[in-house]
Amino acid sequence: MADNMMASAAAAYARQADSINKLPSLNETKETGGEDFSDLLKQAVREAADIGYRSETMSLKAAAGQADVNEVVTAVAEAEVTLQAVTTVRDKVIQAYQEIIKMPI
Template identity: 50%
Template sequence: MVPFSNAAAAYANAAGQGLRSATKPAETDGPAFGDVLKEAAESAIDTMHRGEAMTAKGVLGKADLSDVVNAVTNAEMTLQAVVNVRDRVISAYQEILRMPM
């Protein structure tokens, strides 16, 4: 039979190792998650600006109609993608809130 003090010490040691590894960020070869999100957001904003600029050129008669339609379609698809990602993030956050502590 294992003495209680040995079992408690082993448990504390294991818990301490888990905390140390949890607080140390994992090293990866790829870009940081925040950088990926920042790049995606900037790309979406640029696409929306191009759609807006092309629409303004179309109103002034300085752009081909097919270019305007393509730019607006790209902007619309980008907006739908952003809304879908937002919905997924909110859903994941709500799921985390429902988890028992």
């Protein structure tokens, strides 16, 4: 059972890593006339919220006895990885903002 949970958590982490790797680079976005940064950020926040919602839904189903434990663990692990990624991005944005504020005018 522990092996299944670890495999499920690893699969959730891999899905998150794949979605991060699929983001276009700044040059690709400019060249193709694609989305701007705010659109990418909005999309990422929406996806993070959806993952959190799925995790909560699975937890409620498990409490009601309607969900498989492996599915619940996978959903919670995916939500945890997503939260860690969002927190890391937030910290980097704040750090960059603080560096910009420190620059002399």
